[in-house]
Amino acid sequence: MSIDLKTIKHISKLSRISVDEKKAEKLAGDLNSIFDFIEKLNELKTDNIEPLTSVAETTLKLRSDEVKSKNIREQIVKNSPQENEDYFVVPKVIE
Amino acid sequence: MSDITKQSLTELVENIKSKKLSSTDITKAFIERSEKSKDLNAYITEDFTSALDKAKKFDQKPNLNLKLPGIPMAVKDLFCTKDVKTTAGSKILNNFVPTYESTVTDNIWKEGGILLGKLNCDEFAMGSSNETSFFGNVQNPIDKDLVPGGSSGGSASAVAGQLTPITIGTDTGGSIRQPASFTGTVGLKPTYGSCSRYGIVAFASSLDQAGPMAQNVKDCALLQEVISSYDSKDSTSVDFERNQYSKELTNDIKGKKIGIPKEYRVDGMPKEIEDLWQKGIQYVKDCGAETIDISLPNTSYALPTYYIVAPAEASSNLARYDGVKYGFRAKGENLIDMYEKTRSEGFGAEVQRRIMIGTYVLSSGYYDAYYLKAQKVRKLIKNDFDEAYKKVDAILTPSTPSAAFKIGEKTNDPVSMYLNDIFTVPVNLAGLPGISIPAGHDSKGYPLGLQIIGKAFDEQNILNIAYAMEEKINFKNKITDWWIK
Numbered sequence: 001m002s003i004d005l006k007t008i009k010h011i012s013k014l015s016r017i018s019v020d021e022k023k024a025e026k027l028a029g030d031l032n033s034i035f036d037f038i039e040k041l042n043e044l045k046t047d048n049i050e051p052l053t054s055v056a057e058t059t060l061k062l063r064s065d066e067v068k069s070k071n072i073r074e075q076i077v078k079n080s081p082q083e084n085e086d087y088f089v090v091p092k093v094i095e
Numbered sequence: 096m097s098d099i100t101k102q103s104l105t106e107l108v109e110n111i112k113s114k115k116l117s118s119t120d121i122t123k124a125f126i127e128r129s130e131k132s133k134d135l136n137a138y139i140t141e142d143f144t145s146a147l148d149k150a151k152k153f154d155q156k157p158n159l160n161l162k163l164p165g166i167p168m169a170v171k172d173l174f175c176t177k178d179v180k181t182t183a184g185s186k187i188l189n190n191f192v193p194t195y196e197s198t199v200t201d202n203i204w205k206e207g208g209i210l211l212g213k214l215n216c217d218e219f220a221m222g223s224s225n226e227t228s229f230f231g232n233v234q235n236p237i238d239k240d241l242v243p244g245g246s247s248g249g250s251a252s253a254v255a256g257q258l259t260p261i262t263i264g265t266d267t268g269g270s271i272r273q274p275a276s277f278t279g280t281v282g283l284k285p286t287y288g289s290c291s292r293y294g295i296v297a298f299a300s301s302l303d304q305a306g307p308m309a310q311n312v313k314d315c316a317l318l319q320e321v322i323s324s325y326d327s328k329d330s331t332s333v334d335f336e337r338n339q340y341s342k343e344l345t346n347d348i349k350g351k352k353i354g355i356p357k358e359y360r361v362d363g364m365p366k367e368i369e370d371l372w373q374k375g376i377q378y379v380k381d382c383g384a385e386t387i388d389i390s391l392p393n394t395s396y397a398l399p400t401y402y403i404v405a406p407a408e409a410s411s412n413l414a415r416y417d418g419v420k421y422g423f424r425a426k427g428e429n430l431i432d433m434y435e436k437t438r439s440e441g442f443g444a445e446v447q448r449r450i451m452i453g454t455y456v457l458s459s460g461y462y463d464a465y466y467l468k469a470q471k472v473r474k475l476i477k478n479d480f481d482e483a484y485k486k487v488d489a490i491l492t493p494s495t496p497s498a499a500f501k502i503g504e505k506t507n508d509p510v511s512m513y514l515n516d517i518f519t520v521p522v523n524l525a526g527l528p529g530i531s532i533p534a535g536h537d538s539k540g541y542p543l544g545l546q547i548i549g550k551a552f553d554e555q556n557i558l559n560i561a562y563a564m565e566e567k568i569n570f571k572n573k574i575t576d577w578w579i580k
Contacts, residue, residue: 055526
């Protein structure tokens with residue numbers, strides 16, 4: 001299979017990573033060599049195999065539904081890239 | 096005592112307990128050596144002033160019942176440390192100061208450990224040579240311009256170079272064991288669920304595990320005892336009865352059955368690695384264990400499986416870095432433009448590559464062909480181990496297909512870089528514990544490691560085998576301090 005520049009542009013949009021022409025070409029080359037390597041899996045027949053989603057063979061533990069972290073607003077916004085005491089600030093989204 | 100930094104963790108703890116050394120003596124010694132070792136580029140963030148304060152405070156009222164009484168140590172910069180910058184080796188987290196502590200580091204401080212600083216690593220732990228770090232590559236103390244391995248490259252370099260007595264790393268596909276092998280140190284990847292993932296910057300959540308790195312097996316066992324705990328803050332943490340790994344450590348492995356998997360004899364593997372493996376087989380036999388030839392038939396499918404599963408999980412985990420709540424933000428004309436520029440400028444090339452692979456294999460129309468297929472093959476790989484463990488107690492393999500390579504040697508060929516992890520990746524896919532111990536040198540004098548893989552939650556057994564082998568191997572790391580002027 002071959003991943004073309006159009007596909008790279010599509011994945012970059014889904015990934016929310018901007019990609020210019022030069023970078024797209026480099027990525028296409030890299031991804032093609034990686035997928036050539038991954039294609040090896042097609043040698044295996046796996047029709048009746050259950051997919052493994054987790055190696056931890058335990059059932060999730062239940063806990064009581066109670067608030068443990070209170071009044072941590074300051075901690076939560078502390079690392080915010082644009083300073084504002086109470087909110088996260090983003091570029092305007094509504095015209 | 097001028098040779099404090101040459102002492103093992105076990106010796107340092109004894110010397111503190113018998114009051115021959117204070118925490119301040121030890122902390123000062125490691126700080127001094129770290130300051131002389133800037134050329135290794137092992138640290139991203141130093142926390143020396145605060146470390147000395149903590150050491151002095153410890154000495155005023157020493158609690159000698161702790162497991163790491165006043166012992167200073169630096170940790171991989173993937174563990175969130177409260178009020179100390181945590182970058183994951185990435186520009187996107189260059190200004191991130193956590194307001195909380197990871198469970199694993201918290202366990203260390205509760206047992207008397209003192210933070211020296213944060214150690215360099217591949218960006219988001221994605222790499223096998225520490226060359227993807229935003230903060231530059233790390234030098235291997237073994238030789239100039241040699242990679243220390245990755246992703247826990249700064250950790251391995253710092254332990255081998257005696258900048259820290261012990262450290263912790265994380266291992267998603269070999270990131271503890273491969274750098275341990277490249278630097279002549281010991282590294283343990285515990286069973287998935289043994290150490291809490293809470294507060295560790297996530298890469299691939301079904302594979303990530305924290306683990307100890309040390310100069311010898313006993314130190315490694317002691318640190319594992321400290322960091323392994325059940326934690327309700329990690330939903331995949333497993334509540335099992337943990338051993339007192341260092342106290343229960345024994346070199347008596349008589350009658351143990353050790354599997355030798357024929358599929359690990361890969362094409363093009365250097366003769367030095369094969370010879371080392373044979374030597375290892377002889378050592379375990381000398382210790383009274385029995386070796387049995389086994390087959391893990393799906394081994395060659397492990398790496399392709401890993402390079403679907405890990406990027407898929409990474410693309411999902413790294414979606415949180417959007418420039419909104421924390422971390423680096425680029426200027427954009429609108430919200431979407433801000434996201435795209437933030438991620439394009441904030442992530443390095445390897446991380447972007449993996450996010451793209453992950454996004455692609457999870458995207459509509461490709462999910463079944465790639466992601467689901469990989470999960471099925473992952474099941475086959477785990478079945479191989481389950482089958483093998485009906486006959487054997489542990490498995491012995493080389494840790495890596497070669498010794499450490501030069502900086503820049505493999506950066507342009509992602510696939511050849513990925514092949515480094517060929518012997519370590521199957522262990523993560525199956526969620527098993529594995530330990531790498533130094534076992535010899537190649538013709539250039541670079542260290543080579545052997546890996547012992549155990550059954551799930553059977554860390555004690557592989558530590559014992561490693562301990563017995565270590566005694567027979569009597570490995571001496573050749574550290575010349577070439578980087579100290």
